Amino acid sequence: MPPILQNYQPVTAERLKNPEPGNWLMIRRTYDGWGYSPLDQITTQNVARLRPVWGFSTGEARVHESAPIVNNGVMFVSTPNNQVIAIDARTGNVLWRYRRPRPDGASVPHDTNRGVALYADKVYYAAGEAVLVALDAKTGREVWTTTVADNKSGYYTSLAPLVGGGKVMLGASGGERGIRGFVAAFDLDTGKELWRTYTVPAPGEPGSETWPKGDQWKTGGAPVWVTGNYDPETNIAFWGTGNGGPWVGDQRPGDNLYTASTVAIDVATGKIKGHFQYHPNDSWDWDEVSPPILVDYRRGGRTIKGLINVARDGYLWFLERSSGPIRFVEGKPYVNQNVFLRLDPETGRPDIDPGHKPATGKVAEFCPNAHGGKNWPPIAFSPQTRMIYIPANNNLCGGFMGVEVEYVPGRGYTGTSGNTSAAKPGADHFGEVQAWSVDTGQKVWTHNYAKSPNWGAMLATAGGLVFSGGTNDRKIHAFDAASGKLLWEWPTTSGILAPPTAFLLDGKQYIAVHSGWGGDSRGMQATLNRLFPGEFPEVPEGGAVWVFALE
Numbered sequence: 001m002p003p004i005l006q007n008y009q010p011v012t013a014e015r016l017k018n019p020e021p022g023n024w025l026m027i028r029r030t031y032d033g034w035g036y037s038p039l040d041q042i043t044t045q046n047v048a049r050l051r052p053v054w055g056f057s058t059g060e061a062r063v064h065e066s067a068p069i070v071n072n073g074v075m076f077v078s079t080p081n082n083q084v085i086a087i088d089a090r091t092g093n094v095l096w097r098y099r100r101p102r103p104d105g106a107s108v109p110h111d112t113n114r115g116v117a118l119y120a121d122k123v124y125y126a127a128g129e130a131v132l133v134a135l136d137a138k139t140g141r142e143v144w145t146t147t148v149a150d151n152k153s154g155y156y157t158s159l160a161p162l163v164g165g166g167k168v169m170l171g172a173s174g175g176e177r178g179i180r181g182f183v184a185a186f187d188l189d190t191g192k193e194l195w196r197t198y199t200v201p202a203p204g205e206p207g208s209e210t211w212p213k214g215d216q217w218k219t220g221g222a223p224v225w226v227t228g229n230y231d232p233e234t235n236i237a238f239w240g241t242g243n244g245g246p247w248v249g250d251q252r253p254g255d256n257l258y259t260a261s262t263v264a265i266d267v268a269t270g271k272i273k274g275h276f277q278y279h280p281n282d283s284w285d286w287d288e289v290s291p292p293i294l295v296d297y298r299r300g301g302r303t304i305k306g307l308i309n310v311a312r313d314g315y316l317w318f319l320e321r322s323s324g325p326i327r328f329v330e331g332k333p334y335v336n337q338n339v340f341l342r343l344d345p346e347t348g349r350p351d352i353d354p355g356h357k358p359a360t361g362k363v364a365e366f367c368p369n370a371h372g373g374k375n376w377p378p379i380a381f382s383p384q385t386r387m388i389y390i391p392a393n394n395n396l397c398g399g400f401m402g403v404e405v406e407y408v409p410g411r412g413y414t415g416t417s418g419n420t421s422a423a424k425p426g427a428d429h430f431g432e433v434q435a436w437s438v439d440t441g442q443k444v445w446t447h448n449y450a451k452s453p454n455w456g457a458m459l460a461t462a463g464g465l466v467f468s469g470g471t472n473d474r475k476i477h478a479f480d481a482a483s484g485k486l487l488w489e490w491p492t493t494s495g496i497l498a499p500p501t502a503f504l505l506d507g508k509q510y511i512a513v514h515s516g517w518g519g520d521s522r523g524m525q526a527t528l529n530r531l532f533p534g535e536f537p538e539v540p541e542g543g544a545v546w547v548f549a550l551e
Helices: 013-015 520-531
Strands: 050-057 069-071 074-077 082-086 094-099 118-120 122-127 131-136 142-147 161-163 169-171 182-187 193-198 229-231 236-240 260-264 271-277 297-299 303-304 304-308 315-320 326-334 340-343 350-352 363-366 381-382 387-393 394-402 416-423 433-438 443-449 457-461 465-468 475-479 485-493 501-505 508-515 546-551
Touching: 050 485, 069 501, 118 161, 118 304, 271 416, 304 387, 381 457, 387 457, 387 465, 416 520, 433 465, 457 501, 465 501
Parallel strands: none
Antiparallel strands: 050 546, 069 074, 074 082, 082 094, 118 122, 122 131, 131 142, 161 169, 169 182, 182 193, 229 236, 236 260, 260 271, 297 303, 304 315, 315 326, 340 350, 363 394, 381 387, 387 433, 394 416, 433 443, 457 465, 465 475, 475 485, 501 508, 508 546
């Protein structure tokens, strides 16, 4: 066995609550979802000296979206097609490789994976066909597996598990297939299911009154695509939910809780303690699956225990968390948005322009398009600057019409036709990096990408930097976190969607990132190629880990 794994340091609950600056034990490093590293060796003054020190090809094509997780010199990455790899973070050499054969007939429409979770001596991984796997961290051998949901009925998984409160939790994708979304918790040692909380209530449960009478709740959607954030003080996890099924809301009259929402779930019991719905009766496929970050901010002379969500609907939402309900504080557009006429100042409920809401037999155009102002790639927050950093896509609109659709298990259940995309007249760019002050609620700076979308997850560091990929030029970028000045960039072998990671090894700071374009980023790229033939380059695909350090 390689010496580096003989010295593997088990992950404890305390280490997860207070991770060492040099390790990155979960996909956003800390439970609050900040995506912030306290490492400060790489700074605004020396970042131009960053150079690659090693690279590693995963052997898989398609989109790579997992954050490298580093513990005691061991890096863990996951890839499409059910693969987890442990790598020597010093050299880039493989320590072990796990592959799970996918069953014949399995269906994973979005074949990606957003990372693993570490706890004790195990690596937790969600295989695409909706199976939770626990691996021995030293050997990569399976310890246990458990089926999370029926793949033949349209369920699959793409997120990283969340370990918190003595449990491992995850949700399921498949909102486009008429599933009933859920978050479930499992025993860390055995994989036994401990609770399951559905994000579409059954008749008689709280929220069921927001659905039509009948059986539509059984195919109501509200999938969970992205790992939640967690508050150890209250033992509450915050999860984002996606679209309703079918996509257009006139086929399921009502607010349709808990679609397009943040739900606050008691980790001890699985009970929903609170929620906030961003746009009731979602009809735009604006999945609000990104969980809000937990950050306290100032408003009106007081400090608010906050939740901040940069939503796919094109609005930036400032909320207040508690041990139960979630309260609205403020909301404002951060990209071009033509659907909301105004927000209720007390509740945050949007007043919808019916001319921009698709319906059955009615085409409607709306901005932003179905990809949203920000898709799944997470924002970052720096406690130094008190700013959040947003990977935004602006100036793109879309449209479609609702059609009647019959539910068939495992098949498409969107109920739309005539899907279109268009650019805002006069638009001179699409991708953006935005910085907003959490205390003033105002935008501080924007960096525009004239010839690219932006699908880059964000990392902020104590060196005064923000790192991100996301562009069709295949580059990772470093910005001055205070001013937005581009200080450094480096081309990789493919485009970068995954969150960068900053880690410390033998006293030296490194930046690691998973490169690998595809999936929805490829879809947006194709849209731009249709709208502007010849102006946008094709992006090569194929996964690789890149590690950088100061020369």
